[in-house]
Amino acid sequence: MDRSTMSHSLMSRFRPLFSLGYVVSRGLRGMAQAPVVQLLAVSTMAVCMLLLGVVMLVWSNAQGIVHAWGLDVPVTVYLVDHAEPAAVDLMVERIGALPEVTRVERVSSEQALERLAEGLGEDGALVEGLDPAVLPPSLEIELAPGIDPDFGHVLAEGLAEQPMVEEVAVAGAWAGRAHDLLRTLEDLALGAGLLVSLACMAIVWSTIRLGVYARRAELQILRLVGGTDRFVHGPFVFEGMVQGALGAGLALGILWVGFDAAAPFLERGLSLLFAGGALRFFSPQELAIGVALGAGLGLLGARAAVGRYAEV
Amino acid sequence: MAIIELSDVTMTYGRGPAAPPGDAQRRAARKDERRAALREVSVAVEEGAFAVLMGPSGAGKSTLLKLVLAMERPDEGTIRVAGRDIHRLRRSSIPYLRRNVGAVFQDFKLLSDASPLENVALALQVLGMPPGEVRRRAASALSQVELDPDAHRPARCLSGGEQQRVAIARALAGEPAILLADEPTGNLDPRLTREILDLLARVRERGTTVLLATHDPLVLDHPALTQQIHLEHGRLVSLHQATRAYGRCEDEDGIPAILPAAWPEPAGAVA
Ligand SMILES: Nc1ncnc2c1ncn2[C@@H]1O[C@H](COP(=O)(O)OP(=O)(O)OP(=O)(O)O)[C@@H](O)[C@H]1O
Numbered sequence: 200m201d202r203s204t205m206s207h208s209l210m211s212r213f214r215p216l217f218s219l220g221y222v223v224s225r226g227l228r229g230m231a232q233a234p235v236v237q238l239l240a241v242s243t244m245a246v247c248m249l250l251l252g253v254v255m256l257v258w259s260n261a262q263g264i265v266h267a268w269g270l271d272v273p274v275t276v277y278l279v280d281h282a283e284p285a286a287v288d289l290m291v292e293r294i295g296a297l298p299e300v301t302r303v304e305r306v307s308s309e310q311a312l313e314r315l316a317e318g319l320g321e322d323g324a325l326v327e328g329l330d331p332a333v334l335p336p337s338l339e340i341e342l343a344p345g346i347d348p349d350f351g352h353v354l355a356e357g358l359a360e361q362p363m364v365e366e367v368a369v370a371g372a373w374a375g376r377a378h379d380l381l382r383t384l385e386d387l388a389l390g391a392g393l394l395v396s397l398a399c400m401a402i403v404w405s406t407i408r409l410g411v412y413a414r415r416a417e418l419q420i421l422r423l424v425g426g427t428d429r430f431v432h433g434p435f436v437f438e439g440m441v442q443g444a445l446g447a448g449l450a451l452g453i454l455w456v457g458f459d460a461a462a463p464f465l466e467r468g469l470s471l472l473f474a475g476g477a478l479r480f481f482s483p484q485e486l487a488i489g490v491a492l493g494a495g496l497g498l499l500g501a502r503a504a505v506g507r508y509a510e511v
Numbered sequence: 512m513a514i515i516e517l518s519d520v521t522m523t524y525g526r527g528p529a530a531p532p533g534d535a536q537r538r539a540a541r542k543d544e545r546r547a548a549l550r551e552v553s554v555a556v557e558e559g560a561f562a563v564l565m566g567p568s569g570a571g572k573s574t575l576l577k578l579v580l581a582m583e584r585p586d587e588g589t590i591r592v593a594g595r596d597i598h599r600l601r602r603s604s605i606p607y608l609r610r611n612v613g614a615v616f617q618d619f620k621l622l623s624d625a626s627p628l629e630n631v632a633l634a635l636q637v638l639g640m641p642p643g644e645v646r647r648r649a650a651s652a653l654s655q656v657e658l659d660p661d662a663h664r665p666a667r668c669l670s671g672g673e674q675q676r677v678a679i680a681r682a683l684a685g686e687p688a689i690l691l692a693d694e695p696t697g698n699l700d701p702r703l704t705r706e707i708l709d710l711l712a713r714v715r716e717r718g719t720t721v722l723l724a725t726h727d728p729l730v731l732d733h734p735a736l737t738q739q740i741h742l743e744h745g746r747l748v749s750l751h752q753a754t755r756a757y758g759r760c761e762d763e764d765g766i767p768a769i770l771p772a773a774w775p776e777p778a779g780a781v782a
Pocket residue numbers: 524525548566567568569570571572573574575617726
């Protein structure tokens with residue numbers, strides 16, 4: 200009696216798990232039943248995602264280059280060694296209040312040294328043990344887009360007269376162009392992301408829809424023996440997720456192989472641009488996010504395909 | 512207590528969207544357009560009964576069973592199963608109704624590429640049973656209908672009678688409160704027919720209410736029958752309670768509680 204009640208409650212606790220077991224095995228079996236369809240879906244998705252991957256990679260590297268060159272900071276104000284903190288505070292406040300300025304950031308000597316070490320990449324060890332005081336503290340000023348191109352210089356001239364200011368550096372027209380380039384790449388990545396997402400969902404949607412149609416007799420039977428929506432649709436949703444994840448995985452794999460082959464040439468050819476740094480590939484976390492996004496798109500496409508009126 | 516109760520049920524296939532309730536004239540016109548498969552049928556099957564639904568081909572037997580499974584909707588009238596108006600259930604509650612109503616379909620509705628065991632297992636997998644338990648119960652259900660649980664031939668390679676028995680095993684495996692059997696002996700020889708009827712009688716003794724549809728008058732000879740329902744042209748022509756075997760069912764204590772407690776109560780659907 201005790202044993203049977205116990206095993207009964209145990210069983211009901213694991214019920215979702217057992218259903219999940221069915222969903223996974225049925226989903227995999229369904230994929231194996233139509234391998235050509237799967238192959239087509241996964242490879243088409245991989246091509247789409249490859250496109251997105253290239254754009255993202257270019258964007259991320261361009262960002263790195265712009266940052267390494269300091270082009271992302273149009274105006275840098277180097278302060279004298281022992282500037283009065285209260286006076287600096289006041290200056291930060293006044294600069295920040297200008298409508299053309301979007302951001303003012305204080306960079307201490309220590310932070311500056313850290314950045315230098317970072318920027319040198321593998322050669323970063325060179326600056327180890329260096330006294331931070333050799334690098335002056337500074338203020339980094341970002342300007343709003345679309346303002347008068349001369350504003351940076353006007354501001355710099357004004358600031359240079361201040362007693363606690365040692366020197367003012369203006370990145371100039373280059374900075375604006377770098378920003379435009381980055382913004383264009385960003386828009387491109389966003390657009391590609393949107394298009395690729397839609398395309399991937401459409402691919403999953405259509406393959407799943409075909410599967411639902413091919414297996415409609417089975418679905419009717421599952422309904423008649425008391426299968427819930429989750430039970431009936433689960434294998435298809437799982438299939439869509441696997442397709443999406445495989446598509447993303449394949450795309451990233453191809454991208455990696457391509458990157459590995461091309462990076463040395465690019466780095467040599469464009470060495471001037473890289474200022475000692477190297478081209479970067481996606482980090483493991485970013486790769487994982489990519490695969491998860493693929494699975495997510497597959498899930499959405501499959502969910503749409505098994506919607507309420509999919510079964511006939 | 513009646514476990515299945517139809518009141519004034521009329522059902523027409525291929526009906527368009529229902530006419531607005533106020534528009535009596537259009538409703539009447541619609542009804543004349545097509546012949547109803549069931550007309551104003553009122554019938555109750557008692558809990559624990561072994562009822563048989565008789566009638567010539569096209570009388571509406573399968574239609575009645577489909578209504579009880581919520582596979583079709585009535586034009587008019589209500590169908591109550593275990594006291595619940597099943598056509599007012601939410602869509603998401605229908606699976607729970609069907610888990611409590613095992614069904615043998617006239618066209619079997621088996622997975623044609625799956626083995627008998629896999630077919631029977633399906634009805635247990637939807638319940639979320641552990642795989643070992645599924646295997647054990649499915650094998651035992653197949654043995655009950657004299658089929659080899661270890662046979663791996665897909666269902667489409669089985670004879671009509673074998674397929675029919677797989678369908679019966681699947682309907683019984685989950686030990687449902689109600690068993691609907693549409694011509695379950697249609698493809699069987701007299702010996703197997705008798706065996707299956709005996710099996711259904713045993714199932715009924717365990718507490719399952721059995722409703723069997725057939726046009727085979729031989730079935731009427733089975734001693735365990737408690738109720739006969741006769742349909743013709745979609746109309747109820749006679750309702751006959753057999754008293755000889757019914758005594759056993761009036762003993763309330765002998766019948767396990769089969770009202771499925773697990774049905775989610777439909778929100779706002781309770782009259
Ligand atoms: N899916 C359907 N679409 C349209 N009409 C149908 C459908 N199924 C049954 N009918 C019609 O409904 C009526 C009743 O059919 P039903 O299948 O209930 O009869 P039955 O008593 O089960 O007959 P049988 O003994 O031949 O199985 C028949 O006139 C039939 O033509």
